[in-house]
Amino acid sequence: xxxxxxxxxxxxxxxxxxxxxxxxxxxxxxxxxxxxxxxxxxxxxxxxxxxxxxxxxxxxxxxxxxxxxxxxxxxxxxxxxxxxxxxxxxxxxxxxxxxxxxxxxxxxxxxxxxxxxxxxxxxxxxxxxxxxxxxxxxxxxxxxxxxxxxxxxxxxxxxxxxxxxxxxxxxxxxxxxxxxxxxxxxxxxxxxxxx
Numbered sequence: 773x774x775x776x777x778x779x780x781x782x783x784x785x786x787x788x789x790x791x792x793x794x795x796x797x798x799x800x801x802x803x804x805x806x807x808x809x810x811x812x813x814x815x816x817x818x819x820x821x822x823x824x825x826x827x828x829x830x831x832x833x834x835x836x837x838x839x840x841x842x843x844x845x846x847x848x849x850x851x852x853x854x855x856x857x858x859x860x861x862x863x864x865x866x867x868x869x870x871x872x873x874x875x876x877x878x879x880x881x882x883x884x885x886x887x888x889x890x891x892x893x894x895x896x897x898x899x900x901x902x903x904x905x906x907x908x909x910x911x912x913x914x915x916x917x918x919x920x921x922x923x924x925x926x927x928x929x930x931x932x933x934x935x936x937x938x939x940x941x942x943x944x945x946x947x948x949x950x951x952x953x954x955x956x957x958x959x960x961x962x963x964x965x966x967x
Contacts, residue, residue, distance in 0.1 A: 775806075775810040775811060776814050779811050779815075780814050780817075783814065783815070783820055787818070793818065793819055793820040794820065794822070795822050795823070796822065796823040796824075796825065796960055797811070797822055797824060797825070798825045798862070799825060799847065800827055800828055800832045800833070800843075801832060801833075801839045801840050802832050804843055804847060805843075808847055808850070808851070812851060812854070815854060821855065821856045822851075822854055822856060823855075823857045823858070823859065823894060824851075824857075824858055824859070825862045826840065826843075826844055826858065826859065826861070826880070827840065827861040827862065828861075828862050829861075829866075829867045830861075830867040830876075833860070833861055833876060834868070834872065834875075834876040837876075837879070840880075841880075841883060844883060844884065844887070845883065848884065848887040848888050849887055849888070852888045852891065855888060855891045856891075856892075857894040857926060857958070858884055858888065858893055858894065859893075859895065859897070859928065859960075860876070860877045860880045860881070860884070860893070860895065861873065861876070861877065861897075862897055863898075863905050863930065864877075865904055865905040865909040866904065866905050870912055870913055870916065871916075873913070874913065874916070874917075874918055874923075877895065877918075877923060877924075878923065881923060881924075892925035892926050893923075893924045893925050893926070894928045894958060894960070895918075895923065895926075895927065895928060896924070896927040896929065897930050897960065898929065898930060899929075899930045899931070899932065899933070900931065900939050900942070900943040901933075905930075907943060907947075910927075910950075911946070911950055920951065925956065926956045926958050927947070927951070927955055927956070927957045927958075928957075928958055928960045929959050929960065929961075930960065930961040931959055932961050932962060933963065934962075
């Protein structure tokens, strides 16, 4: 009952602090209808744009494929003018084997591009360290054929726990070696003090 008013306060705080009117939110088949009903009028009224995440895990995306496809087909045209970008799944390496993720992502990309053709697809959500959901997982996907610009338009970086400039420089070096100099990146998660 307080969702809209709380979100309005939060968005007003961001605006007052001088941030861009851009946010990222989940819009999964389970939470999405509630978010669309209660948050979307506020997002639109406050003139914010949104990067939406269509799946948080395998259980709310690929495991309910028909429901996920139906939800995306219904909601994306309704919010197309409010979108910065679309992520098929958040931090996929925690929930999918690489081949499973590629399969699900590639199943969703033609649908998303047909519904909102001018909205970029954002993929990645990986961190700087090797290991689960690390840059080495992303390197494996790209070397296995997961490619820009066909599969995604912008690579998403999660820089949480990077607190040394050298770590960031090593990550940038690996990304340039992997993608070349023209790939676009968005930092979609980080830590306090990163600004």
